[in-house]
Amino acid sequence: MSSSTVSLRQGAPRPAGRRGPRFGAFEPWFYLAPAFIVLIGLLGYPIFQLVNISLYDYRQAQVSGAAPLEFTGLGNYQQLLSDPQFWAVLGNTVLFAGFCVVITILVGGWLAVLATRLRPWVRTLLFVVSMGAWATPAVTGSAVWLFLFDPTLGLVNKTLVALGLHAFDGYSWTYDKWSAFGLVASEVVWCSFPFVMVTVYAGIQAIPTEVIEAARLDGASMGQIARTIMLPMLRPIMMIVIIQSIIWDFKIFSQIYIMTSGGGVAGQNLVINVYSYQQAFAASLYGLGSALGVIMTVILMAVTLVYLRLIKKDGEAL
Template identity: 30%
Template sequence: MTVHSQGAATSAPQDAPLKSAGLPPKAPAAPAGPSQPSPRGGRKQLPTGWLPYLLIAPAVLSLAVLLVYPLIKNVILSFQDINKIEFIQRKYPSAGFDNYTQLLGDSNFWTVVLRSFGFTLANVVLIMAIGSLIGLLLNKLGKKMRLVLSMALVMAWAMPIVASVQVFYWLFDEQFGVMNWVMRTAGFSGYEQHNWFETGLSTLTIVTVLVVWGSIPFVALNMYAALTTVGAELYEAARMDGANGWQTFWKVVFPQLKPFFLITTFLEVIWVFKAFTQVYAMNKGGPDRASEILPVFAFVEGQSQSHYGLAAAISVLTILILIVIMSFYFRLILKQEEEQ
C-alpha cells in the first residue's frame, strides 16, 4: 500500500501476480453512479408524450364515427316530429318531449315492454340451464364424443341467423312443415295444415326455440372451458365427504364458476333483449303486431309507419332500459370482485 502526500492510501498494483499466474488482468471497476439498464434484459421505459394517444386514436375515431355520432343523431331525432311528409320536405320541426310522453302514455308500448321482458327472461333461463347442462356433459364425455358434440355445437353457432330462421319457418310450415307431420304421426288431431304462427304467443314460442338453439353453444363451450379450471382435488374432497352430484355442483363447482355465470348471464340478457333479426324475419312481428319486442316495435314504427321521431324515442328508451339492466349486473360483478 502506498501513501500519497495528501494522506490518501492506494492499494498496490495486482496485475503482476495475475500475469505470473497466467490469468488475465481484472478490468477496472466502473465509477459509482446511477445504474444503467441492460440493453437486453433490462426494463424498458414506457413510451411517454403523445405516442400512446396516437396508437389508440384509430380505435377511438372508429367508435366515434360508428357509435357515438349515430347515437347523438338518434337522440336529437327523438325530440323532433318527423313523419313521411317532413322527411320528404327535409323539415325537422321540434317536438320537445311529445314523443316520450306519447310513448309513456301508450298502453301498447307498455305491452311491448312487458313482452320484451318476458321473452328475455324465458330465453335467458333456458339458455343458461340447457347450456350449463351440456357443458357439464362435455366435461364428462370421452375425447372422441366430446369432439363430435363440440363440432355440432360450433356448426349450430356458426349458422347464419337468416338461414336458421328460414329452416325453422319450414319446420313449422302450415302445409309441408315437419312439425305438423310429427304431431299427426304421434296421433294428435287438428294438425292438418295447422298454422303455428296464428297467435303472437305461438310465434314467440317458435322464436324462443330458435334463439335458445342458436345461443346454447356459446354457454356450453364456455362452461366446459370454465370447468377445466376446477381442480380435481375439489371433486375428490367432495366425494370423500359423501356429496352427490348435485351437492358437488352447488357446493364446489358453482362457487368456483360464479364469475362465469354472472358474465355469461349478463351477455345473454343484452343479446336476447335486443334480438331483432329472429323476430322480424320469422313473422315481421305479426300477426297484428302481437309478437313485437322493443327493437321490432321501433323498426315497424319507423319504417312501416314512417314515424321516425317516435321510433327514435323508442330506441332511446330501449337503450335506457338496457343501461339500467347493465348497471344492476355491474354492481353484482363488482361485489363479486370485492368478495374475492
C-alpha cells in the same frame, strides 16, 4: 461548483423512467386515447344523432326537405309512455327475452356439465354440431325453423300426427300469440346455447380437479358438487353469460320479423326492435322510432351497469 450543478446547466437529460408529475397523471389517458377516439366515432356520434332525432317531429316530409323540422322536445317520449301498445310491446319483450335467457342458460349449462363426462370423440362431435347451430345466420335458421313447423309440409306436424296427436293436423304455430313466441324462442335457444355451453365448459375445466376429487372422497354427490363447489366458482363466468344473453335476446329482430311475418296477427308478437322498425321505416315516423331506440339503449345500459355493480360488489377486478 458541484458536478450535479454543472450537469443541470449543460442541459443533461433526465434519467430514463423519471417523468414529471403532470405527465404521470395523464399517462393512462394518453394510451387510452386511440380507443376512445374509435369508440366516439363508432358509438358516440350515432347515439348522439339517435337522441337528437328523437327530439324532433322527423318524418318523410322533413327528410325530403318539403317541410321544416319541428322541435318537440320530449313529445315523442310522452307519446310512447302514454300509448298502451308501447307497454304491451315492452312486456312482450321482457317476457320473451327472460324466457329465452332462462332456457338458454339451462340447456347450455346442462350440456357443458354433460360434456365433461363424455368421451373425447363424443365431446368433439357435440361441439362441432353445436357450433354449426351457432354459426347459422338468423335469417337462414328462421327459414329452416318455419319449414320444419309448416302446417301442411312441416316434419314436426307430420310426426305429431303420426304419434296420434291429430289436433296438430294443419296446426299453425304462428297464429296463436304464445305458440308463435314459443316457436321463435325455440329457434333463438337453438342458435344461442352453444355460446353458453362452450363458455361454461371452459370455466369447469379451469376448476382445480383436486377440489372436486376431495369432495367426491368426502361422499358428495354430483348434484352437491355442482351446487356447492362448481356454481360458486363459476359465478363470474355465469354473470357474463347471463348479461350477454339478456342483451342478445332483448335485441331480437330477425327471428321475430321473419317467423311471425312482421309481428304476428294484429301485432300480437311485436317486440321493441320490430316495433321501432315499423314506426321508423314502415310508418316513416323517424323521431318516434329513434325515441324507441333511445329507450332500448337506456334499458340495456341499465342492465350492464347492474352487472358491473355486481362484479364490484364481489371484489372482482374490472
